[in-house]
Amino acid sequence: MPELPEVEVVRRGLERWVAGRTVEAVEVLHPRAVRRHPGGGADFAARLRGEVLGVPQRRGKYLWLPLAGRDLSVLGHLGMSGQLLVQPEGAVDEKHLRIRVRFGDDAGTELRFVDQRTFGGLSLHETVADSAEGLPDVIAHIARDPLDPLFDETAYHLALRAKRTTVKRALLDQSLISGVGNIYADEALWRARLHYERPTANLTRPRSAELLGHVRDVMNAALAVGGTSFDSLYVNVNGESGYFDRSLDAYGREDEPCRRCGTPMRRRPWMNRSSYFCPRCQRPPRVSS
DNA sequence: AGCGTAACCTGGCGGC
DNA sequence: TGCCGCCAGGTTACGC
Numbered sequence A: 001m002p003e004l005p006e007v008e009v010v011r012r013g014l015e016r017w018v019a020g021r022t023v024e025a026v027e028v029l030h031p032r033a034v035r036r037h038p039g040g041g042a043d044f045a046a047r048l049r050g051e052v053l054g055v056p057q058r059r060g061k062y063l064w065l066p067l068a069g070r071d072l073s074v075l076g077h078l079g080m081s082g083q084l085l086v087q088p089e090g091a092v093d094e095k096h097l098r099i100r101v102r103f104g105d106d107a108g109t110e111l112r113f114v115d116q117r118t119f120g121g122l123s124l125h126e127t128v129a130d131s132a133e134g135l136p137d138v139i140a141h142i143a144r145d146p147l148d149p150l151f152d153e154t155a156y157h158l159a160l161r162a163k164r165t166t167v168k169r170a171l172l173d174q175s176l177i178s179g180v181g182n183i184y185a186d187e188a189l190w191r192a193r194l195h196y197e198r199p200t201a202n203l204t205r206p207r208s209a210e211l212l213g214h215v216r217d218v219m220n221a222a223l224a225v226g227g228t229s230f231d232s233l234y235v236n237v238n239g240e241s242g243y244f245d246r247s248l249d250a251y252g253r254e255d256e257p258c259r260r261c262g263t264p265m266r267r268r269p270w271m272n273r274s275s276y277f278c279p280r281c282q283r284p285p286r287v288s289s
Numbered sequence B: 001a002g003c004g005t006a007a008c009c010t011g012g013c014g015g016c
Numbered sequence C: 001t002g003c004c005g006c007c008a009g010g011t012t013a014c015g016c
Helices: A004-017 A040-048 A153-162 A165-174 A180-192 A205-224
Strands: A025-029 A057-059 A062-066 A072-077 A082-088 A097-103 A111-113 A121-126 A267-272 A275-276
Touching: A004 A057, A004 A062, A004 A111, A004 A205, A025 A040, A040 A057, A040 A121, A072 A082, A072 A153, A072 A180, A111 A121, A165 A180, A180 A205, A180 A275
Parallel strands: none
Antiparallel strands: A025 A097, A057 A062, A062 A072, A072 A121, A082 A111, A097 A111, A267 A275
């Protein structure tokens, strides 16, 4: 499932393969793939035609392509199963091909948005007025991510202290810190030896700094090997799978021995998903909700 | 207001 | 063999 490292791998692929190219035609093959676009599929296609794509940017799990010389950006989110593929023109359509972008050059490739579960999509938005990188206005509420040099660590800590919630919820709250999903949340919590239901209100500054360090470490490790893949759904911009799943310490390891202490790892239903943890290294808070 | 939960969606898989 | 229910989870709408 694409989280920050996987999206960054896609962003780099787009930078190499589509930045600077001029859009010739857009086909929207499924309405849900453009449901965040205010004008619908026909409007999306019409407004993108003729535009020149700038250098792709990313914040958390969102990525966008600023349109050259315009205060507009194409915003993308991969959702659960989205892929952005650069394919040869004429290659057989993928089963779940949702959007095709053809270019007015002779490079011989096109950009495809493929998405089985249709949680992801593309849309066109005006950019925030003072944003040099062309931040789309609809994601202005998304916090900077932990790999962003401008991420405000002090503000993050103070927000954690002010919230009356638990630590994993706070890690997944994209308005506090972006880019963290269920997988990297469990990995960082395991590294920090924190139970997912620990209240954030009494986290000390050193403890939250340590947790943030683990979030950065696990994301950088994933980036180094090109993202994570658990099945054939996630591939990068050129259709290459990542290999980070082989080095996960917590996620998906129910009943397998903790890599620190050997205790069988556990899985608990949590927020319509699962939390994986070591019952010995990650003790639950005294008062569990 | 702030926090927690349900719904959106598809296909793989286990069980019967 | 085939069908049914469960599971995966990022985001947002909604309710308390």
